[in-house]
Amino acid sequence: MAPPVSRDTLNPKVLQCEYAVRGEIVTIAQRLQDELKAKPGSQPFDEILYCNIGNPQSLSQQPITFFREVLALCDHPAILDKSETQGLFSADAIQRAWQILDQIPGRATGAYSHSQGIKGLRDAIAAGIEARDGFPANPNDIFLTDGASPAVHMMMQLLISSEKDGILCPIPQYPLYSASIALHGGSLVPYYLDEATGWGLEISELKKQLEDAKSKGITVRALVVINPGNPTGQVLAEDNQRAIVEFCKQEGLVLLADEVYQENVYVPQKKFHSFKKISRSMGYGEEDICLVSFQSVSKGYYGECGKRGGYMEVTGFSPEVREQIYKVASVNLCSNISGQILASLVMSPPKVGDESYESYSAEKNRILSSLARRAKTLEDAFNSLEGVTCNKAEGAMYLFPRIRLPQKAIKAAEAAKKAPDAFYCQRLLNATGVVVVPGSGFGQVPGTWHFRCTILPQEDKIPAIVSRLTEFHKSFMAEFHD
Amino acid sequence: MAPKALDYESLNENVKKVQYAVRGELYLRASELQKEGKKIIFTNVGNPHALGQKPLTFPRQVVALCQAPFLLDDPNVGLLFPADAIARAKHYLSMTSGGLGAYSDSRGIPGIRKEVAEFIGRRDEYPSDPELIFLTDGASKGVMQILNTIIRGEGDGVLVPVPQYPLYSAAISLFGGSLVPYYLEETANWGLDVNDLRHAVFQARSKGITVRAMVIINPGNPTGQCLSEANLREILHFCYQENLVLLGDEVYQQNIYQDERPFISARKVLMDMGPPISKEIQLVSFHTVSKGYWGECGQRGGYFEMTNIPPQTVDEIYKVASISLSPNVPAQIFMALMVNPPKPGDISYEQYIRESKGILESLRRRARIMTDGFNSCRNVVCNFTEGAMYSFPQIRLPPKAIDAAKKAGKVPDVFYCLKLLEATGISTVPGSGFGQKEGVFHLRTTILPAEEDMPAIMASFKKFNDEFMDEYDDHRGYSRM
Numbered sequence: 001m002a003p004p005v006s007r008d009t010l011n012p013k014v015l016q017c018e019y020a021v022r023g024e025i026v027t028i029a030q031r032l033q034d035e036l037k038a039k040p041g042s043q044p045f046d047e048i049l050y051c052n053i054g055n056p057q058s059l060s061q062q063p064i065t066f067f068r069e070v071l072a073l074c075d076h077p078a079i080l081d082k083s084e085t086q087g088l089f090s091a092d093a094i095q096r097a098w099q100i101l102d103q104i105p106g107r108a109t110g111a112y113s114h115s116q117g118i119k120g121l122r123d124a125i126a127a128g129i130e131a132r133d134g135f136p137a138n139p140n141d142i143f144l145t146d147g148a149s150p151a152v153h154m155m156m157q158l159l160i161s162s163e164k165d166g167i168l169c170p171i172p173q174y175p176l177y178s179a180s181i182a183l184h185g186g187s188l189v190p191y192y193l194d195e196a197t198g199w200g201l202e203i204s205e206l207k208k209q210l211e212d213a214k215s216k217g218i219t220v221r222a223l224v225v226i227n228p229g230n231p232t233g234q235v236l237a238e239d240n241q242r243a244i245v246e247f248c249k250q251e252g253l254v255l256l257a258d259e260v261y262q263e264n265v266y267v268p269q270k271k272f273h274s275f276k277k278i279s280r281s282m283g284y285g286e287e288d289i290c291l292v293s294f295q296s297v298s299k300g301y302y303g304e305c306g307k308r309g310g311y312m313e314v315t316g317f318s319p320e321v322r323e324q325i326y327k328v329a330s331v332n333l334c335s336n337i338s339g340q341i342l343a344s345l346v347m348s349p350p351k352v353g354d355e356s357y358e359s360y361s362a363e364k365n366r367i368l369s370s371l372a373r374r375a376k377t378l379e380d381a382f383n384s385l386e387g388v389t390c391n392k393a394e395g396a397m398y399l400f401p402r403i404r405l406p407q408k409a410i411k412a413a414e415a416a417k418k419a420p421d422a423f424y425c426q427r428l429l430n431a432t433g434v435v436v437v438p439g440s441g442f443g444q445v446p447g448t449w450h451f452r453c454t455i456l457p458q459e460d461k462i463p464a465i466v467s468r469l470t471e472f473h474k475s476f477m478a479e480f481h482d
Numbered sequence: 483m484a485p486k487a488l489d490y491e492s493l494n495e496n497v498k499k500v501q502y503a504v505r506g507e508l509y510l511r512a513s514e515l516q517k518e519g520k521k522i523i524f525t526n527v528g529n530p531h532a533l534g535q536k537p538l539t540f541p542r543q544v545v546a547l548c549q550a551p552f553l554l555d556d557p558n559v560g561l562l563f564p565a566d567a568i569a570r571a572k573h574y575l576s577m578t579s580g581g582l583g584a585y586s587d588s589r590g591i592p593g594i595r596k597e598v599a600e601f602i603g604r605r606d607e608y609p610s611d612p613e614l615i616f617l618t619d620g621a622s623k624g625v626m627q628i629l630n631t632i633i634r635g636e637g638d639g640v641l642v643p644v645p646q647y648p649l650y651s652a653a654i655s656l657f658g659g660s661l662v663p664y665y666l667e668e669t670a671n672w673g674l675d676v677n678d679l680r681h682a683v684f685q686a687r688s689k690g691i692t693v694r695a696m697v698i699i700n701p702g703n704p705t706g707q708c709l710s711e712a713n714l715r716e717i718l719h720f721c722y723q724e725n726l727v728l729l730g731d732e733v734y735q736q737n738i739y740q741d742e743r744p745f746i747s748a749r750k751v752l753m754d755m756g757p758p759i760s761k762e763i764q765l766v767s768f769h770t771v772s773k774g775y776w777g778e779c780g781q782r783g784g785y786f787e788m789t790n791i792p793p794q795t796v797d798e799i800y801k802v803a804s805i806s807l808s809p810n811v812p813a814q815i816f817m818a819l820m821v822n823p824p825k826p827g828d829i830s831y832e833q834y835i836r837e838s839k840g841i842l843e844s845l846r847r848r849a850r851i852m853t854d855g856f857n858s859c860r861n862v863v864c865n866f867t868e869g870a871m872y873s874f875p876q877i878r879l880p881p882k883a884i885d886a887a888k889k890a891g892k893v894p895d896v897f898y899c900l901k902l903l904e905a906t907g908i909s910t911v912p913g914s915g916f917g918q919k920e921g922v923f924h925l926r927t928t929i930l931p932a933e934e935d936m937p938a939i940m941a942s943f944k945k946f947n948d949e950f951m952d953e954y955d956d957h958r959g960y961s962r963m
Contacts, residue, residue, distance in 0.1 A: 004632075004694050004727045005764050007794040011634050011657075014798055022588060022804035053807075058584035068550045075812075076546035078539065084561040088553060111532035112772075112779040115505055146619045146782065149806050157656070161494045179805045183630075184494075221492070298585075305585040306578070306811035308619060308782075320490040324497055330505035331652045332622050333527070336810050337780035338549075 020441020
């Protein structure tokens with residue numbers, strides 16, 4: 001008798017979804033890493049460098065001291081009363097921990113909280129949003145989640161009833177969106193970002209794709225915008241953002257604004273503006289536009305991926321719908337408390353005058369300026385390779401160079417039953433130990449090839465990466481030149 | 483203006499169908515009353531620390547050190563932290579790929595999964611494979627992942643006990659599957675009769691449903707019963723015959739309040755049955771840091787262990803897990819500490835044992851106090867809480883009360899529970915939130931309020947109940963349908 005749970009009897013939506021960031025190439029890399037450990041010197045490189053995933057602290061980025069002090073004290077409040085604690089922790093960290101604990105019933109950080117997250121922390125986040133945007137935020141609009149990803153899943157679950165429900169997604173996109181849409185049985189409606197204009201987002205393209213979907217009988221429910229972009233790194237210009245808001249308002253689409261890289265902007269001519277701020281500054285309020293904004297503790301200068309902290313701010317929808325969102329959130333009871341605390345710290349960090357401000361500021365600026373330098377160094381390095389062009393990373397944590405593969409390489413890839421960019425990436429891995437993600441994992445204009453590489457390896461490793469990459473590319477092109 | 487995408491009418495129907503009473507109507511009403519200044523005793527959810535249970539000291543020390551590793555370099559760290567906590571923090575930090583702030587392997591840190599496997603091996607006396615253990619953000623996430631993998635559509639049925647913890651009914655609704663109920667027998671101590679299982683499956687099949695899986699909650703929630711080894715064998719045989727995957731929710735395995743039926747895992751019984759059956763029955767077992775005597779609900783730490791699941795299926799489950807990148811790292815460390823606590827000879831051992839025993843022994847006493855307290859009330863009958871964290875008394879509502887409920891537009895047990903809340907501030911969950919036989923009413927409360935508060939709480943309940951019964955009883959006795 002066939003076992004009840006086997007590949008042919010699984011939920012087909014599970015079978016359909018893909019997530020290349022931790023896909024095949026990573027599995028191969030892990031195997032190589034094990035081989036290297038067992039037999040040092042067995043590979044043409046000393047170590048595997050994981051440039052596939054935005055995981056800063058795995059590549060030696062240090063956490064922000066103040067945040068960790070507060071979290072440690074909240075994890076073990078029993079030491080707050082002790083005099084020795086004054087010697088080990090900064091005074092304002094102790095003060096902040098007391099303040100946070102006072103907002104938690106019974107100071108019990110081990111208890112399930114309200115399903116939207118602890119009220120006092122949502123107040124702090126709302127205040128932080130207001131300070132950032134200049135427009136008020138309501139703590140009741142905030143849902144704290146285990147990272148931004150579960151919040152995205154929640155919205156997809158609400159919006160998608162069948163494959164007739166479409167979600168407009170940028171191509172290239174962060175594949176959480178394609179995977180989530182597949183898992184929930186919906187249809188991804190692609191809109192192409194324009195590589196030639198720095199990954200520009202044209203409203204005409206949005207309109208075209210929307211009409212196209214409608215003609216196929218798809219009801220488009222939402223528009224996903226990732227700003228700053230992933231994998232593309234562009235920071236939207238304000239007028240572009242206004243046009244997007246207008247478009248969503250006119251077409252009755254929910255605007256899903258993935259803003260997890262809001263603190264990662266590396267070019268002086270661009271600034272991050274939240275879609276909430278843009279909408280409100282256009283005079284649009286709750287009646288005019290449905291907007292869901294996602295933020296996370298995983299990126300920025302804090303890079304606290306392992307904590308799983310984040311939130312969504314949901315504005316512009318009816319109380320009945322809010323009830324449904326609350327209901328779905330309540331089935332999982334609540335997100336992890338430590339992550340909730342961290343989200344509130346990220347949105348209300350030390351201020352001028354606080355004891356920890358100087359050191360906090362120094363840590364933050366050190367990380368951000370280093371990221372900006374690395375973004376530039378790698379961008380230049382990719383642009384110097386034959387047949388490779390790379391748009392500037394204005395923000396986020398990635399570069400997404402385009403590689404023009406010779407026909408011979410494409411044929412070799414076909415013979416190996418691999419997508420050409422996956423073929424290139426695997427060769428790159430085997431030669432250099434550098435793990436990047438093939439562009440096909442993110443979507444690209446058919447016939448073009450890319451890969452995504454993070455800017456996260458520590459600065460002192462970058463020269464070696466650049467020279468190894470350059471050497472590999474030269475020999476690859478030599479091997480496959482037409 | 484075009485109709486909006488998030489208008490109520492256009493929401494996913496499956497979402498609208500979901501019910502989760504644990505944080506439903508009663509809880510929302512209780513929260514409202516609390517805002518108005520009324521003192522509320524929340525007994526609606528198994529949330530020990532919210533009712534005064536203290537966290538165990540050792541894990542909090544270890545995790546605090548992991549959060550702030552710069553402490554480990556400070557010469558004065560020993561003034562605040564014992565040496566074994568410091569050593570453990572270093573041990574777990576060395577397993578991470580960059581401390582608590584880095585995404586781990588999507589299945590959880592390999593070294594911690596190994597410690598979980600070792601724990602299972604010690605507990606069951608059969609080896610467990612760390613590659614088949616996935617850590618999750620709480621057991622609930624794991625349950626949802628597995629059910630999502632199994633359920634293809636409404637043609638797929640999952641056997642669920644009634645009464646059940648409504649995560650199961652909610653998840654099945656969300657994923658568009660069919661819940662196939664099997665009723666636990668209240669008069670037989672919430673026992674499970676295999677004939678009832680057979681009947682439930684037969685009925686489902688006659689409606690064209692393919693029954694794919696069976697859920698057992700052991701110890702039970704809300705019912706608290708502990709399954710005997712014989713019962714588990716029967717269940718496993720049944721799953722073998724009917725080709726079902728068994729989903730063993732064992733989150734309350736540390737919460738046992740009688741000695742006749744200690745906890746025995748479904749996996750141990752399966753392995754004891756030997757081949758071929760031990761190599762064939764598909765089993766997924768769930769555990770958590772939220773219950774037991776740890777009660778660390780807010781950390782969101784859990785795992786599931788797969789037995790006899792084909793590698794390709796494991797790969798698919800891994801793939802879906804990878805979309806969420808990784809479970810939260812601090813909770814993974816809590817899990818490691820739970821499965822690998824201080825040992826005799828460790829500096830922190832005495833304290834650990836004292837704290838753990840204190841909590842467990844108090845829970846055992848409170849289970850008894852509550853059961854007896856409910857049984858002393860008019861028209862209330864309560865099975866003993868053999869395990870878990872809840873009491874599930876049957877409230878024999880007189881016909882007049884049921885009529886009054888109808889008039890108020892409320893389900894009878896909701897009506898009762900609302901009145902109880904208004905009168906006493908005790909916030910419970912009506913039995914209808916868990917499922918019950920038609921016309922039989924219950925409420926679920928936890929046994930978690932502090933021991934010193936218990937007599938007052940039970941007295942308050944008794945006063946309310948007996949007055950309620952005075953008002954609505956017509957003294958011809960109840961009729962239990």
